[in-house]
Amino acid sequence: MTLAEQYVALSTIVRKEIKRYLRIWTQTLLPSAITMSLYFVIFGTLIGSRIGEMGGFTYMQFVVPGLIMMAIVTNSYSNVVSSFFGSKFNNSVEELLVSPTPNYIILLGYVIGGISRGMLVAVVVTIVSLFFTHLHIHSYFVVVVIVLMTSTLFALAGFINAVFANNFDDISIIPTFVLTPLIYLGGVFYSMELLPDFWAGVSRLNPLVYVVNAFRYGVLGVSDVSLPLAFGMIGLFTVLAFAYSMHLLNSGTRLRQ
Amino acid sequence: MIPALTIENLSKVYGDGFVALKGISLEVQQGDFFAMLGPNGAGKSTTIGIICSLVAKTAGKVSVFEVDIDKDFAAAKKYIGIVPQEFNFNQFEKALDIVINQAGYYGLPRELARERAEKYLKALGLWEKRDVPTRMLSGGMKRRLMIARALVHEPKLLILDEPTAGVDIEMRRSMWDFLKKINAQGTTIILTTHYLEEAEALCRHIAIINKGEIVEHSSIKDLLRRLQREVFILDCLEELPESVTISDFVARRVDSHTLEVEVEKGQYINQVFDELDRQGIHISSMRNRANRLEEMFVNLVEGAA
Incomplete structure (x- = not known):
């Protein structure tokens, strides 16, 4: 395929993906807005007012970046896992597999679809958060880069999950039993300064710690981990996830007989 | 090409x-x-x-x-x-x-x-x-x-x-x-x-x-072209006798007005009509018993051909 043809194929996949999640917005966009509003009310307003300051900010200001990042992670992941598994389940993935579209374009198309949903939900959640607190962005560059890198990483993770999933239960196991605990233990609701040294060390094995803290740095200018280390870790995980996803597509694992 | x-x-x-x-x-x-x-x-x-x-x-x-x-x-x-x-x-x-x-x-x-x-x-x-x-x-x-x-x-x-x-x-x-x-x-x-x-x-x-x-x-x-044999079903106007014989052909009475005739490669179906005509039996319509290709397919798949 020529580059122009590849661009057409890519934009077709992206357009289809965006159309899909906008068509079912009550299942894809609305739940995050409602869930995050509840978090803001309960943790930020009701409980947060009794907690006082954390990391030099009101508790509400402290949790907002983590909650926005939580929405980005879960939405970019679940968009790709449900869409790609769905296309495997109804065999419509064959439409792509029989076509001359290169594998990297297929992967890129789904990943961009996941990123776009993650970012759209992030915008919605940010707007909701402004009803509860005011936000001052410390570094737009860090915010944009970390959002793009994180949503790419978790969109790729969602793709890998979808390739191995055999049924709809399999696409909810990882988000429920892996992703959610990692997010909750990733410093969304607390500063790692509060943890004993041992558990703070253990927490550093959690990739979500780097994601949440790097984003918090971009918004508030404070972080429990060093920023270059956070970028390095997220970058490394993204490259590994991309390489593995390409390997799965090129070998036809669970896609071709 | x-x-x-x-x-x-x-x-x-x-x-x-x-x-x-x-x-x-x-x-x-x-x-x-x-x-x-x-x-x-x-x-x-x-x-x-x-x-x-x-x-x-x-x-x-x-x-x-x-x-x-x-x-x-x-x-x-x-x-x-x-x-x-x-x-x-x-x-x-x-x-x-x-x-x-x-x-x-x-x-x-x-x-x-x-x-x-x-x-x-x-x-x-x-x-x-x-x-x-x-x-x-x-x-x-x-x-x-x-x-x-x-x-x-x-x-x-x-x-x-x-x-x-x-x-x-x-x-x-x-x-x-x-x-x-x-x-x-x-x-x-x-x-x-x-x-x-x-x-x-x-x-x-x-x-x-x-x-x-x-x-x-x-x-x-x-x-x-390679088919060796075809079976035709003939619908007859007159009631058929209990036993129907057509020289050089295998014929079988299906019911009172239906006859099944096997025609081997090289034989002419006109002979069947002539013979039946002589016996006072007239044919109103005729069809193949089975799709010809189907017969060949079954033979090939079953290894009989």
Whole structure:
């Protein structure tokens, strides 16, 4: 395929993906807005007012970046896992597999679809958060880069999950039993300064710690981990996830007989 | 003229050890209407799956218009349009979106994709249903949608895996007419079917696959010429006697007004009419007992031919 043809194929996949999640917005966009509003009310307003300051900010200001990042992670992941598994389940993935579209374009198309949903939900959640607190962005560059890198990483993770999933239960196991605990233990609701040294060390094995803290740095200018280390870790995980996803597509694992 | 499809020593062993193809070879010429027949599990769908990349081959070589799929599968795929046996589209999407998106996967710009989608949805009688979610379409409409989708990038080789399965007679005939038309316009067509009448009506060449091997690969005319025996059913005006004898022929009384006669290769059916006429029996109508190709197919598959 020529580059122009590849661009057409890519934009077709992206357009289809965006159309899909906008068509079912009550299942894809609305739940995050409602869930995050509840978090803001309960943790930020009701409980947060009794907690006082954390990391030099009101508790509400402290949790907002983590909650926005939580929405980005879960939405970019679940968009790709449900869409790609769905296309495997109804065999419509064959439409792509029989076509001359290169594998990297297929992967890129789904990943961009996941990123776009993650970012759209992030915008919605940010707007909701402004009803509860005011936000001052410390570094737009860090915010944009970390959002793009994180949503790419978790969109790729969602793709890998979808390739191995055999049924709809399999696409909810990882988000429920892996992703959610990692997010909750990733410093969304607390500063790692509060943890004993041992558990703070253990927490550093959690990739979500780097994601949440790097984003918090971009918004508030404070972080429990060093920023270059956070970028390095997220970058490394993204490259590994991309390489593995390409390997799965090129070998036809669970896609071709 | 280069062949549309060349398959050499193609074999496939699935992960569970099942040998689906045992080194088959065949060639389909450009412009041909080619039938691939065989019982269930013979290896037809595996062969098609390999040609369009849904199944990984174990060994052998496949070339589409002399493009080796191992060397440039993307180029080979541009030549192919595939209509699979099972519905393989998102049934929540609209017919128009499905066809336009498929064009996009082949790199066709959006405007051209729209034109082509309109052309083929109209040609297949689906234009009125273009904005209906496809789960609302009938089985026949879904099959025609898959044909429109396969044609949107105007492939030189169209492969249809049992396209008329479960389709009513009227719809099947209109699909035949459509396929004949695009074949006449130059598209090479490969068809797998269980309806032997379909293969006889549409196709010029045939391959019969059984247990992963090609047991016959020739023109349909040649195949039928090789038939040694045909059985005709004669409907008689007069009541037949309990025993009917026609010299040199095997005849069997089916009921009071029906007679079954075997005609061997080299014999003339006029002799039967003459003999019956002499016996005062007149024939009102006549038909083959079974589809001739079906008889040959059964013989080949059972190893009796």
